[in-house]
Amino acid sequence: MATAETQTSGRWRTVDIVVASVVGVAFGVVFWAWTLLWSGPADAIPLPGRAFMYGMWLVPAVLGGLIIRKPGAATYTETVAAVVAIALGSVWGWSIFFQGVIEGLGAELAFAIFAYRRFSVGVALLAGTLAGLAAAIFDIVAWYPASAYDTATMRLPYVAITAVSSAVIAGLGGYALTRALAQTGVLDRFPSGRERVPV
Amino acid sequence: MAARVAHVELRGFGWRHAGRAAWAVRGVDLRIERGERVLLLGPSGAGKSTLLAALAGLLAEDSGEQEGTVTAVPGGVGIVFQDPETQLVMARAGDDVAFGLENRGVPFEEIWPTVDAALAAVGFTYPRDHPTSALSGGEQQRLALAGALATRPSLLLLDEPTANLDPHGAALVRSAIGRVLADRDTTLVLVEHRVAEALGLVDRVVVLGDGGVVADGAPDAVFAEHGAALAEQGVWVPGHPVTPRRAGSPAGPELLRGEGLWFRHPGIDRFALTDVDCLVRAAEALAVVGPNGSGKSTLALLLGGLLVPTRGAVMPTVDLAAGLTRPPHRWRAAALASRIGSVFQDPEHQFVSTRVVDELALGPRRVGRTAGETASIVDDLLARLRLSHLAHANPYTLSGGEQRRLSVATALATAPRVLILDEPTFGQDRRTWIELVDLLAKLRDDGCGVVAVTHDSDFVQALADRTLWMIGASNE
């Protein structure tokens, strides 16, 4: 009785909560591993060039939304990743928490626009872009104000590059990641995992 | 006098997980009375875990398709799974036991006395705020058992509770189970690999196979009648030992030597390994044994050229190094893979591709074989390890035994002369276990130096030509 799930109940099951949390936590660890690996060299590249890899920080939001497919998933997953990142020692302290929530809400908006019914690559792209815009605008408001940094050569390119990076890495990448995860069978408890051919 | 209502009854029960084509279990008719102690046996893949999950009410409607009925008389169910790390919820021992009580809305005043009683019932000796991550596997499982018992269930389900543990931990858990059963009337359904040791806890054996229950009755009767057939299918039946496969010819020349090895993780004070010497020879199977924490896995990683020794050195012979002069941990990965192969305890850690054929082809391509050579290596390995029918499957979807064969195959694809395995027989049923032993014995006979870190004494008996004992801080 293989049915394609179009309508999932709004209530979060235990497995939804725990897996969303675990994805957020796993990305917290990935961010830690990333900073270990690239701290030195990456910080040497001046902004806005560094924004090329920014999309990576937004993957939890899109991935959470694509896997769990319930209202709040994108926001929750990104927030958990942010909290773990703070706990493991982040440069930006408390602000990451707010930024994480806002980034998550950006992705959430994309899923909400489609009433949490469509989870195609286009929706993922939109979610990645909106999350990236949210992140970049937060950064240029809080950390790179117009009075200090030049808008035309730095702040605007920063937003543009971040948005594109997020669209590609978080949006497209998140979509591809979800498909690849579904192929391994780990998403069998989720609607995103039911779309593969039974093994 | 009214007929006794069975505690648990399954009629024509079957379950198919969503996303799987085959039924996990089908056509099960089973009746268990209150107070019975049942051992549930069957080859890997027979559906034992699924059955327990069904009895615990954990098979959600949206996660698959059900046939038949399963009914349990209310009174609460407690279940303990095999992996301690994924069933402990809280960071402190007492909090974890209290978790189940909190979920059931037990008032605050009653929680801690109940927790203390449950901890005492399983013989848990640590204080309430002991961190769960600081417990050994056996102690964690005892804690999980306390958590399952805290709500006073009338049905206790144990799904291979000792599978992930070393012998010491397994004994700890078995004694805890014995204590619990001694002074209450709980119905027990136990799934357990190490049948011989579990027999003391049960009074009935049920064997699951294709098409439902295959045998059912008192242990002696069941084993007498079905013992051989069961052993053949992979059940660890007592009284059916495995014949040893010792080397026919004496060991070959030395290939790799570890001298005065010390290792400490950066930032940690404690040494994981202190002053260990180790010798690996061609055509010889070396077993590295010792209790948890004695540094066996660390030694395997050092010999495999994957960790840098804090002191001491790992020295390959000129023959093995084949032109390289630096120590193995300085070799490029491709050079390492073609000389020393490492097979990790969890096969999934080593998967990097999306299809079995790609996994097998990866190694040969990295060490420089042509496309033609690679193809023939892959075909050969698929046939030898009986993976041909899975050639295009995603490695993560393979069963435990198939994943183990695949991870050994990928190490063999680069034809190393030394093969190091960490707990290769972990969680294997009898059939895959025998296959693995045969495979390693053949490798050894062909001249490979096989090193296996293990706490499986049957494996040591069956295969090892030499044993290295790791005892705490030093070795003999």
Place this chain on the structure above:
Amino acid sequence: MSSVATLMRRSDAPLARRNPVAKLAAGLVFTFAVLATLDPLTPALAIVIVLAAVPLFGVGYRELARRAAPVLLGATGVIVSLLFFAAERTGAVLFTLGPFAVTTGMVYTALGLSLRLFAVALPAILIFTTTDPTDLADALIQNVKAPPRFAIGALAALRLVPLLGAQWRLLTLARRARGVDAGANPIAALRNFASATFALLVGAIRRGTRLAMAMDARGFDSSEPRTSARRQRFGPADLALVVASIALSAALLATTVALGTFDPLLA
């Protein structure tokens, strides 16, 4: 990874003992105040206040310095970016690096931005090193009425952090054993990183699914209201902490406004 391990201790120091939600609120209010302005005086004063409070948290200055070290990298990035992309180069020119002039105005801005980074990072470090995650979850549920299933679910997942960290290390070693390493090639390094990330995610989701099943087996999914085995009280001392933070934040901003150095973020 060691930072998570040390979260386990429950300190006796007067501020460390406070209700986690009170500590959080105090920290957040303070952070808002610091973020609101760009001048160097406010964050400098804020840092002094935080450093004065450090003994009350039971944290050593050495440990704080160690944990704050990464912030130096962030500050470096801020300064380097300013060199290239400053909006205006007011004030006297101090020296030039190639086509870029460094002026006194820029030094003032750089000081403000860097100090701001530290002033935001330090309170977070203090709060996180003295707060037990279980206590925080309990406080969120009991004092702020956060949804219990989410708080406990997140807490259960958090327990897996050291395991995932260990698994990450094994994953990188396993790839080397397979013959896959990056050498000096950054693209290959990125590919390996992505491959290890994927494997980590698969393992993490698998564990999460099993953990969820174990939690359901112990009644987690019921709609019955949960009780708690641990009490988190929000008392007068906790309220006092929050009030003190508000007062200090207000005083900070008042000082900088009065001295005319106030440089609002949102002009």
